[in-house]
Amino acid sequence: MANTAGKLKRIGKWIGIALVVVFLGIPVIFALTFLGIQEATERQWLGKAPHHxxxxxxxxxxxxxxxxxxxxxxxxxxxxxxxxxxxxxxxxxxxxxxxxxxxxxxxxxxxxxxxxxxxxxxxxxxxxxxxxxxxxxxxxxxxxxxxxxxxxxxxxxxxxxxxxxxxxxxxxxxxxxxxxxxxxxxxxxxxxxxxxxxxxxxxxxxxxxxxxxxxxxxxxxxxxxxxxxxxxxxxxxxxxxxxxxxxxxxxxxxxxxxxxxHASEHTTSTCNDMQFVTDYPGSGVERRKVFLAISELAHEAKREITVESPYLVLRDDGIAVVKSVVGKGVHVRFLTNSLNSTDAFYTVASLASSLAPLRMPNLEIWAYEGQPPAHASRTPASSRWGVHAKRAVFDDDTVAVGTYNIDPRSANLNSELIVICRGNPALALDMKTSMRSRLAQSKPIVGTPQAGGEQALIQGADGDAVFRMRAIAPIARFLDFLM
Known part of the structure; x- marks a missing residue:
């Protein structure tokens, strides 16, 4: 009996090691390999970014x-x-x-x-x-x-x-x-x-x-x-x-x-300061221009920034930008998806694992709950909805709309674009009104007395989605450069 127990214990140990290798070792090796390729490509363009x-x-x-x-x-x-x-x-x-x-x-x-x-x-x-x-x-x-x-x-x-x-x-x-x-x-x-x-x-x-x-x-x-x-x-x-x-x-x-x-549901206004920025075609961080434009906008803000993005995966450079902005007293609010309002469970897992460094003064994070918009002009076609807008309002007079998600993939891998309108309070009010309606159907995750943290992120999601998020969580931080 003692020998049998010993064998079972050794088998269990080796199974545990195998599981660690499969679920942690292989993704880590893949990440290191990918980063090695990425570094070589970035060196190719270092100091000589193409311009057009x-x-x-x-x-x-x-x-x-x-x-x-x-x-x-x-x-x-x-x-x-x-x-x-x-x-x-x-x-x-x-x-x-x-x-x-x-x-x-x-x-x-x-x-x-x-x-x-x-x-x-x-x-x-x-x-x-x-x-x-x-x-x-x-x-x-x-x-x-x-x-x-x-x-x-x-x-x-x-x-x-x-x-x-x-x-x-x-x-x-x-x-x-x-x-x-x-x-x-x-x-x-x-x-x-x-x-x-x-x-x-x-x-x-x-x-x-x-x-x-x-x-x-x-x-x-x-x-x-x-x-x-x-x-x-x-x-x-x-x-x-x-x-x-x-x-x-x-x-x-x-x-x-x-x-x-169909009668249009929007109003038209005039913008006298219009900017367009896009990334240069091709891979390599030297070709990425949109992140720099967004960072510049954030540092121009004096009072308030409200951002809407389907994903919120901030790495060190993104966190540094946020910390610098809120450190000047600018109030920053993010609206993103809860687990119930998106199928991208891996991005929610990454956000959930990085909430601690995002708990800072003047910063709020909200997650959309997943219900149809409350003031829809037509009967909603589905019972489940999620945030997909990539937009922001700065100080009640400047807006940015584009394709850039707040994640490393948009910052480092994808070609994105953004349009910026400065000095247009009417357009800014339209966007803030829209954002407020979506925030009213969202839950605070970080930054308010009612903030529910990770539990609020997963509340309302079905069991399968929660299981997938929990399963990917241990490696989400290793692979967040792909998200």
């Missing part, structure tokens, strides 16, 4: 701007903007779904292409979310729409495959543009019956739209861009090539009519 006039522009000419806070409203305005095109339409997105919203937009694009308008779509090739396969592109090209893919590097190129264009823009005739957090898909326009995003775009008319278009041209001509015909055969297939340009269903036809008749 398209990556930064600022104009003091009058711009008409409007906050597109409601998804359905944003879809209606996109369709109107496309319909107004006379010469050119440029679209760049991280995700281009094959669903109702994408059909309506794609068919509107095809109609304009057949009228002689040049229409171009640049979509990222990130395989976990990639949908616009070459088989679809053949029908688009037959209709006169040009399509290109950004970064088709396979997973064997570890570092290169991590770099994505996360930019989202629609530009028309170099005069008008919509930029912000929304991709092309039902869940960005309040149409999904499973889950919808609370997002935000900025509609712009004025000279800065020309700069936005120039940045598209830079990316379109980049060495990171491929033609769909150059892609391997295994990703050539698509279920039905008429999914995008085929006949609309009766329900979709009714939706099209509703969108055409």
């Amino acid at each position: 006039e398209a990556i930064a522009a600022r104009s003091t000419q009058p711009h008409q701007v409007a906050l597109l806070d409601v998804g359905f409203d944003s879809l209606a305005e996109r369709l109107r903007l496309i319909e107004s095109a006379k010469e050119s339409i440029e679209l760049e997105f991280f995700i281009y779904e094959i669903d109702t919203a994408s059909r309506l937009i794609t068919q509107a694009l095809a109609r304009k292409a057949q009228e002689g308008v040049r229409v171009r779509i640049l979509v990222d090739f990130a395989m976990p979310v990639f949908k616009l396969a070459p088989a679809y592109v053949k029908t688009l090209e037959a209709a006169g729409v040009e399509v290109r893919y950004y970064n088709t590097a396979g997973i064997q190129r570890i570092f290169a495959a991590q770099h994505r264009t996360h930019r989202k823009l629609l530009a028309v005739d170099r005069k008008r543009a919509i930029v912000g957090g929304r991709n092309i898909g039902d869940d960005y326009f309040d149409l999904s019956h499973h889950y919808n995003f609370l997002d935000s775009d900025l509609m712009i008319e004025g000279p800065i739209a020309d700069a936005i278009t120039n940045s598209f041209e830079l990316y379109w001509a980049s060495e990171w861009v491929s033609k769909p015909s150059e892609i391997n055969a295994e990703v050539q297939q698509a279920p039905l090539v008429d999914d995008l340009l085929g006949t609309l269903s009766t329900k979709e036809m009714a939706l099209t009519t509703e969108l055409r008749q």
